Amino acid sequence: ASFAERALRLAFRNTSPALTTRLALAPIAALATEPTARRWLLRSSFLPSVVAAIENAVAKKDAARLAALLRAAADVAGGGGEDGRREVLRVGGSALVQLLLETLAAAGLGGRGDGDGDEEDDVDVILAGVAAAGAADAVFRPQLPAAATEALLLLRNVCFHAEAKAHVSSNPRCVDALVAAAGAADPGARAAAADALLALVHNGQRV
Numbered sequence: 001a002s003f004a005e006r007a008l009r010l011a012f013r014n015t016s017p018a019l020t021t022r023l024a025l026a027p028i029a030a031l032a033t034e035p036t037a038r039r040w041l042l043r044s045s046f047l048p049s050v051v052a053a054i055e056n057a058v059a060k061k062d063a064a065r066l067a068a069l070l071r072a073a074a075d076v077a078g079g080g081g082e083d084g085r086r087e088v089l090r091v092g093g094s095a096l097v098q099l100l101l102e103t104l105a106a107a108g109l110g111g112r113g114d115g116d117g118d119e120e121d122d123v124d125v126i127l128a129g130v131a132a133a134g135a136a137d138a139v140f141r142p143q144l145p146a147a148a149t150e151a152l153l154l155l156r157n158v159c160f161h162a163e164a165k166a167h168v169s170s171n172p173r174c175v176d177a178l179v180a181a182a183g184a185a186d187p188g189a190r191a192a193a194a195d196a197l198l199a200l201v202h203n204g205q206r207v
Helices: 003-011 018-033 035-043 046-060 063-079 081-106 123-136 146-158 164-169 172-182 187-201
Strands: none
Touching: 003 018, 003 035, 003 046, 018 035, 018 046, 018 063, 035 046, 035 081, 046 063, 046 081, 063 081, 063 146, 081 146, 081 164, 081 172, 146 164, 146 172, 146 187, 164 172, 164 187, 172 187
């Protein structure tokens, strides 16, 4: 078996510790930067396995494994160019966006995405809640949880693909979360959120 195939088995083995998962995922995701390796990577079981594992990590509240998985997807969407972003969106779709929203909501960025009323989607409502919460609110922490930062980075990378506009703009809470993150104390969160918003509005007047 090739190195990549062995690393795949190691990364998604149920008994692998979170650190082993992170160390196995990183070199596989890095293959996205080289054209020949990228073709193999995007045709392999890597991205479907990553998205399924993200769902499992969110359900189990496994923050360390979730951060590693989100970083791997972000690396493919970033280093893989248009092909990488397209495949991440194709495999993950709106379900992945929803998982990212849940991760951001757990860190205090935006709503939880389970309401239907328009009034609950307004940025003003979120900002009012932040103001009422005071300095203890997560948005004011100098360092957000690693999983939230990785979720923002993944959102930032996929938003540079044209198809992301439909996935993101169809869920007002996603834009709310990005706006909230753009005002976070964490400079990494601010940068990722601002980049994502810029990518969305570029040639996307409806957004």
